[in-house]
Amino acid sequence: MKLYYNPGVCSLAPHIALREAGLGFSLEKVDPAAGRTASGQDYLAVNPNGYVPALEIEPGLVLTEGPAIMQYIADRAPEAGLAPANGTMERYKLQSWLNFITSEIHKGFSPLFKPGMPAEAKTQFKELLGKRFDYVAQHLSTQDHLLDSGFSVADAYLFVTTGWCGFVGIELERWPALVAFRKRIQARPAVQAAMRAEGLIK
Structure with a gap:
């Protein structure tokens, strides 16, 4: 999984959830003003709304909106007791x-x-x-x-x-x-x- 984030904003919440859940993931920083990720990717191709967070579960499968992402993470690791x-x-x-x-x-x-x-x-x-x-x-x-x-x-x-x-x-x-x-x-x-x-x- 890959979490698209920007430091300190609402994407920090699913970032915390991922670490609490003990799930494997990578981070991709986003520059919302430029609409690009740190690797040069067009972020609008990931999330057409242009804001973070977005969670790429697998290539071509992206979940957006923090509350939905956090519940998905919690359900992936029920033993962590996050939900x-x-x-x-x-x-x-x-x-x-x-x-x-x-x-x-x-x-x-x-x-x-x-x-x-x-x-x-x-x-x-x-x-x-x-x-x-x-x-x-x-x-x-x-x-x-x-x-x-x-x-x-x-x-x-x-x-x-x-x-x-x-x-x-x-x-x-x-x-x-x-x-x-x-x-x-x-x-x-x-x-x-x-x-x-x-x-x-x-």
């Missing part, structure tokens, strides 16, 4: 969290990275994200992970997206439960390995 079994209520809870993170948190950051976005609008988007963080922090104030069963791919996704706060002027310290959560997740060996491979830490 509850399909058809169980716990699996639906995982999907609920993945949908919440992708639509309410991940996409909530998007306007904040646009240089032309008016300051007043950015303030409104930050306030909305703050309400989402209130909800997640309350949940994490009584447990270490999003699911009762322990670490899952949803935790990897939440870890990655909350890591963007410093880049857009959101003080995550307002939510001690989220700060503690991030410390727990970052301490995991697979998370450390993924961040090191992407040049995010030494």
Whole structure:
């Protein structure tokens, strides 16, 4: 398998999942602005939408969209416990969290990275994200992970997206439960390995 990624963005979550799962894979860095990969490949031929992540499962078979990719990875290595079994209520809870993170948190950051976005609008988007963080922090104030069963791919996704706060002027310290959560997740060996491979830490 090959993961197409860009350092520090949402593709870090499936990168973490791959290492947690212990699956064999290679990495191909993408320059979204140029639309090319590090090896010179036309990335639009891989993912016509032009963004990461994309997971090439085998030649000619590519899966896109982070939540789908992470569930595929988890199901390839069920012994790693990254996702509850399909058809169980716990699996639906995982999907609920993945949908919440992708639509309410991940996409909530998007306007904040646009240089032309008016300051007043950015303030409104930050306030909305703050309400989402209130909800997640309350949940994490009584447990270490999003699911009762322990670490899952949803935790990897939440870890990655909350890591963007410093880049857009959101003080995550307002939510001690989220700060503690991030410390727990970052301490995991697979998370450390993924961040090191992407040049995010030494």
